[in-house]
Amino acid sequence: MRMSEGVEWAAHCCLLLSWIGEDGPVPATRLAAGFDLPAPYLNKQLQALVRAGIATSTPGPRGGFRLARPLEQITMMDIVTAIEGPEPAFQCTEIRQRGMFAGSPESNFRAPCAISTAMRKGEMAWRRTLAKQTLADVNAAATGGLPDLPEQIRAWYART
Amino acid sequence: MRMSEGVEWAAHCCLLLSWIGEDGPVPATRLAAGFDLPAPYLNKQLQALVRAGIATSTPGPRGGFRLARPLEQITMMDIVTAIEGPEPAFQCTEIRQRGMFAGSPESNFRAPCAISTAMRKGEMAWRRTLAKQTLADVNAAATGGLPDLPEQIRAWYART
Numbered sequence: 001m002r003m004s005e006g007v008e009w010a011a012h013c014c015l016l017l018s019w020i021g022e023d024g025p026v027p028a029t030r031l032a033a034g035f036d037l038p039a040p041y042l043n044k045q046l047q048a049l050v051r052a053g054i055a056t057s058t059p060g061p062r063g064g065f066r067l068a069r070p071l072e073q074i075t076m077m078d079i080v081t082a083i084e085g086p087e088p089a090f091q092c093t094e095i096r097q098r099g100m101f102a103g104s105p106e107s108n109f110r111a112p113c114a115i116s117t118a119m120r121k122g123e124m125a126w127r128r129t130l131a132k133q134t135l136a137d138v139n140a141a142a143t144g145g146l147p148d149l150p151e152q153i154r155a156w157y158a159r160t
Numbered sequence: 161m162r163m164s165e166g167v168e169w170a171a172h173c174c175l176l177l178s179w180i181g182e183d184g185p186v187p188a189t190r191l192a193a194g195f196d197l198p199a200p201y202l203n204k205q206l207q208a209l210v211r212a213g214i215a216t217s218t219p220g221p222r223g224g225f226r227l228a229r230p231l232e233q234i235t236m237m238d239i240v241t242a243i244e245g246p247e248p249a250f251q252c253t254e255i256r257q258r259g260m261f262a263g264s265p266e267s268n269f270r271a272p273c274a275i276s277t278a279m280r281k282g283e284m285a286w287r288r289t290l291a292k293q294t295l296a297d298v299n300a301a302a303t304g305g306l307p308d309l310p311e312q313i314r315a316w317y318a319r320t
Contacts, residue, residue, distance in 0.1 A: 001163045003249045011275045013253055036259035076278050088162045088250070095172055099196035100316045114301035115171045118236050118293045119163075119184075126286035133278045141274035154262045 006045040006083045013046065014054065014074060014135055015142065017067045019150040025057070025064030027137060033160070034153075045083060054080035064101040071139055077130035088123050092116035166243045169197060172284050173206065175235060175302065177227045179310040180317040181196055182294065185224030193320070194313075205243060205312040212242035237290035248283050252276035269276070 013031050020026055037065035046065050049055040056068045067074070086092055096113050097104070143149050173191050180186055190205055192199035206225050209215040216228045227234070256273050259263070303309050 001161060001249050002247070002251065003161045004251060005251075007279070008253060008255060008275065015275075018246065026310045032259075034259045035255040036164040036254065036262070074304065075280065078273075083163045087162070089161050090167065091165075092163065093168060094164060095168060095197065099194045100193075100313065102196070108306060111305050114298045115168060115175075115236075117301065118290070118298050119167070122286045122290040125289040126282045129280070129285035130282040132203065133281065138274045138278050141277065142173075146268060147269050153260065160260075 001089060004078070004083055006048070009035070009042055010045045010049055010083050011076070011079050011138070013042070013065075014049070014071070015080065015139055016153065017055065017065060018071050018135070018139065018149070019153045021066045024062070025066050025094040026157075030157070030160075032067070034156075048082050049079075052078065054078055054082055058106060071135040072133045075131050076133045076138070077127055077136075078136070080130060087119065090116070090119040090155055092119075096121075111135060161249060163240070164243055164283070167240055169195065169202055170205045170209055170240050170243050171195065171295070172227075173202070173238070174209070174227060174231070174239065175299055177215065177297065178226060178231050178295070179313045181226045184222070186227050186317075187224040188320075190226070194316075197239075199258070204272070208242050209239075212238065214238055214242055231295040234295045235291045236293045236295070236298070237287055240290060248280065250276070250279040250281075250283060305315075 006134075012035060014025045016031060016034055017026060028043040031037075031038045031046070046055060046057070050057045050065070052095045053068055056073055057063065057065050092113055092115070094109070094113065096115075097109055101108070163298040165226045172195060176194055177186060189199045191197075191204045191206070195202075206215060206217070210225070210228075213228055214234055217223065217225050224307070239273060252273055253269045254269070254273065256275075257269055261268070
């Protein structure tokens with residue numbers, strides 16, 4: 001089970017947008033250059049952020065992407081859901097109702113499958129933990145040891 | 161991000177083995193018939209359980225699979241790791257060191273990436289929750305409302 005690398009890209013781009021996006025939208029090509037990523041594929045991840053209401057996009061030659069809301073209001077869970085979708089990683093296919101159990105009375109299956117319940121508990125813990133961490137928390141951790149990081153990046157953006 | 165359906169299959173097979181495997185090894189074909197699953201592909205999942213030390217396999221015409229240890233000593237995390245491997249779902253590719261940061265002093269990257277750290281916290285919560293739930297717990301939940309389930313299944317196994 002592997003999460004799309006788009007999650008890493010999208011989270012980094014959100015931080016980057018919070019640092020360089022104050023004066024106007026940032027083109028996907030600039031964000032891609034910032035991390036040496038393929039622009040067309042990064043653009044797909046950015047469009048997913050737009051669909052999720054995390055970013056906005058402006059068309060046209062001076063267009064690009066901006067954050068739709070402050071970092072405090074974007075959680076790591078929001079990013080994961082935007083890129084990976086809302087479906088659970090473990091999807092119960094109810095094999096307990098097949099084979100030897102085919103034709104069993106429906107009442108046997110009224111309670112949810114215990115295996116599915118156990119797996120769901122794990123995913124809920126994962127989701128809750130990601131939902132508690134905002135990009136503002138992540139930003140504070142990232143810039144804690146490197147307080148001039150945003151300034152360095154604004155300088156890079158102005159220069160290139 | 162989707163977990164292999166092999167996780168569901170393997171967990172159900174472990175419960176089934178605990179119910180019908182006391183008198184001898186159970187062939188993969190019987191386990192497959194129990195859930196109407198493709199035997200060759202189920203066999204791969206069972207071999208993964210063997211490699212993980214969760215099951216043992218006996219070759220030969222009367223061979224098959226048995227649990228290597230009691231349900232109390234098998235956690236949901238053991239099953240997931242056996243089938244999916246131990247790698248984290250989120251794999252940080254350190255894009256923070258690329259593009260605009262290529263050539264930055266190494267000291268900038270001594271602290272782990274804050275995004276990777278946040279994602280790891282989520283996965284640790286997921287792993288801890290799965291590791292706390294044994295198959296004995298799952299078995300108790302599965303048979304709680306259906307106390308004669310194991311007996312029904314032993315009857316099916318003896319009959320077919």
